[in-house]
Amino acid sequence: MTAQTLDRPAVRRRGGDLAERLGPLGLAALAVVALITLAALCAPLITSHDPAVGSVIERYQGPSAEHLLGTDQSGRDLLARLLYGARTSLLGAAVVVLLAGAGGALLALVAAWFGRTVDALVGRVLDLLFAFPNLLLAILAVAVFGTGLGQVTVALAIAYVPYTARVLRSVALRERRLGYVQAAELQGLSGLVVSVRHILPNIAPQILTGAAINFGYAMIDLAALSFLGLGVQPPTADWGLMVSQGKDSLLQGHPQQSVFAGVCIVVAVAAFSVIGERLGGRKAGGRA
Amino acid sequence: MSTTAENVIEISGLRKQFAVGRGKRRRTVHALDDVSLAVADGSCLAVVGESGSGKTTLARILVGLESADGGEVVLAGRPVARRPRRAERRARARDIQMVFQDPNGSLNRRRTVEAAIKEVLAAHHRVTGDEARRRVGELLDQVGLRPAHARALPGELSGGQQQRVAIARALAAEPRVLVLDEAVAALDVSVQAQVLNLLAEIRQARRLTYLFITHDLSVVRQVSEEVVVMRQGRIVERGSTDEVLDRPRHAYTMLLRDSAPRPGWRPRLSTGADAREVEA
Ligand SMILES: Nc1ncnc2c1ncn2[C@@H]1O[C@H](COP(=O)(O)OP(=O)(O)OP(=O)(O)O)[C@@H](O)[C@H]1O
Ligand SMILES: [Mg+2]
Numbered sequence: 001m002t003a004q005t006l007d008r009p010a011v012r013r014r015g016g017d018l019a020e021r022l023g024p025l026g027l028a029a030l031a032v033v034a035l036i037t038l039a040a041l042c043a044p045l046i047t048s049h050d051p052a053v054g055s056v057i058e059r060y061q062g063p064s065a066e067h068l069l070g071t072d073q074s075g076r077d078l079l080a081r082l083l084y085g086a087r088t089s090l091l092g093a094a095v096v097v098l099l100a101g102a103g104g105a106l107l108a109l110v111a112a113w114f115g116r117t118v119d120a121l122v123g124r125v126l127d128l129l130f131a132f133p134n135l136l137l138a139i140l141a142v143a144v145f146g147t148g149l150g151q152v153t154v155a156l157a158i159a160y161v162p163y164t165a166r167v168l169r170s171v172a173l174r175e176r177r178l179g180y181v182q183a184a185e186l187q188g189l190s191g192l193v194v195s196v197r198h199i200l201p202n203i204a205p206q207i208l209t210g211a212a213i214n215f216g217y218a219m220i221d222l223a224a225l226s227f228l229g230l231g232v233q234p235p236t237a238d239w240g241l242m243v244s245q246g247k248d249s250l251l252q253g254h255p256q257q258s259v260f261a262g263v264c265i266v267v268a269v270a271a272f273s274v275i276g277e278r279l280g281g282r283k284a285g286g287r288a
Numbered sequence: 289m290s291t292t293a294e295n296v297i298e299i300s301g302l303r304k305q306f307a308v309g310r311g312k313r314r315r316t317v318h319a320l321d322d323v324s325l326a327v328a329d330g331s332c333l334a335v336v337g338e339s340g341s342g343k344t345t346l347a348r349i350l351v352g353l354e355s356a357d358g359g360e361v362v363l364a365g366r367p368v369a370r371r372p373r374r375a376e377r378r379a380r381a382r383d384i385q386m387v388f389q390d391p392n393g394s395l396n397r398r399r400t401v402e403a404a405i406k407e408v409l410a411a412h413h414r415v416t417g418d419e420a421r422r423r424v425g426e427l428l429d430q431v432g433l434r435p436a437h438a439r440a441l442p443g444e445l446s447g448g449q450q451q452r453v454a455i456a457r458a459l460a461a462e463p464r465v466l467v468l469d470e471a472v473a474a475l476d477v478s479v480q481a482q483v484l485n486l487l488a489e490i491r492q493a494r495r496l497t498y499l500f501i502t503h504d505l506s507v508v509r510q511v512s513e514e515v516v517v518m519r520q521g522r523i524v525e526r527g528s529t530d531e532v533l534d535r536p537r538h539a540y541t542m543l544l545r546d547s548a549p550r551p552g553w554r555p556r557l558s559t560g561a562d563a564r565e566v567e568a
Binding site for chain 2: 178179180182183184185186187188189190198201202
């Protein structure tokens with residue numbers, strides 16, 4: 001009969017596939033991301049300095065055994081501020097990406113499942129959100145709810161939803177028309193069950209890729225908002241805030257703070273972009 | 289027309305329109321236009337017709353995936369709701385199941401064969417655990433697959449095997465009617481023959497009724513005693529397979545028959561360029 005050789009064990013090399021798709025550059029980017037994350041998590045083990053406390057007499061010091069990267073205008077340890085700043089920067093971007101991914105996936109699944117009028121309505125809402133530039137929406141949120149990381153994070157997440165929803169909607173619609181979804185619907189299973197059990201796992205790769213791309217953008221946007229003084233508030237350490245606070249020092253001939261924080265932002269953003277690009281690029285649920 | 293008792297499907301005056309295009313190019317397509325049809329219990333009715341003639345729309349309305357604009361469907365003696373809700377669809381699925389054309393897309397590529405079949409068992413017969421595993425084994429055996437296939441993912445199966453799984457999944461609901469929408473169209477001719485034989489065996493063993501949708505007239509002869517011919521949403525001819533295919537009364541059926549490749553059919557080679565293409 002047609003029962004062919006299925007005797008070979010059904011090995012699925014998910015990890016192998018991932019490495020293949022990322023390529024050497026993508027793997028290097030992944031290593032950079034892992035390193036930054038690890039450094040952020042282990043900040044207290046790497047440095048004993050408090051990122052928020054310094055003494056004015058120690059301001060603008062060069063690199064030394066005590067302060068490996070020197071100190072800032074308030075005499076705070078720059079390495080500690082970079083390490084703890086990574087926490088704020090990564091966490092903020094992670095929350096943006098998580099909320100935007102969840103919101104985008106939810107809208108996409110609802111639009112794909114109900115189709116017709118609901119789909120058209122979702123399309124209208126997305127068009128409306130697209131009309132607002134990301135940062136404008138965040139600034140608006142600050143104007144209404146006040147400054148702070150929480151406010152700008154949620155506002156940015158909302159601003160990112162249309163980018164994820166647009167791509168996820170089209171992949172979800174494609175799945176919706178396939179026989180396995182129709183077969184499940186035919187059995188009288190609920191839209192929630194079919195969407196979560198069947199469609200969601202099949203659009204998960206696009207959700208993840210979109211998240212990787214958006215992560216870089218979210219870091220830039222959050223840094224910009226902190227730079228403008230709307231996001232993270234001093235004395236909390238944050239890369240965007242460090243670039244901003246380094247401005248004055250820059251003019252006084254102490255560029256370290258701005259440069260170090262700027263390099264961190266660029267490296268992290270580039271790493272996330274490379275990963276996103278390698279995983280699926282523009283076809284995925286990210287900001288194009 | 290015969291009486292309700294012996295017809296498992298009775299359709300009368302079924303209508304369905306679709307709006308296609310946008311703006312000025314918007315128009316309505318009559319996918320089904322006053323379709324009436326009765327299918328005797330235990331029989332196999334083939335539905336043929338060119339692309340766009342409304343075959344899939346008919347199937348989707350029958351199983352409750354689409355709602356009709358007008359007309360009536362009586363399934364196993366019960367009239368069905370025109371706009372089926374979820375509970376109604378579930379009840380209907382125990383009477384009628386469907387096998388889709390694309391073997392590749394008809395199974396969730398991230399779920400095992402076993403999971404696909406168990407889902408249907410749980411939905412309709414509340415069968416779970418060891419009992420479900422045993423039923424999966426039985427169903428796989430019936431469609432000519434081995435127990436080892438239970439843990440396979442669709443990607444690890446051939447097209448023919450995937451379609452066997454789709455058939456097993458449909459049978460798991462223990463329906464009276466199976467709607468097969470171009471169920472063998474995507475398969476190689478030899479695999480097609482195997483699956484057709486399998487379907488014939490299953491129909492015998494389970495006394496099922498088939499609504500067999502195809503555009504392939506050679507398949508019609510293999511599976512079915514009776515055939516209806518659809519064109520632009522209407523039924524233009526109905527009769528026994530031999531009668532309709534050998535002595536078609538409707539001009540459209542003749543056209544359909546004469547444009548289909550048959551044994552002894554040879555492509556006409558008019559120019560050298562064509563001949564090369566055919567040989568290549
Ligand atoms: N969801 C839909 N939206 C708009 N038009 C549709 C839809 N489904 C079907 N149609 C139209 O209805 C008509 C009948 O389509 P249907 O799929 O039933 O034909 P078919 O006989 O199954 O064709 P094929 O042999 O190509 O599968 C076609 O003109 C098609 O374009
Ligand atoms: Mg069709």
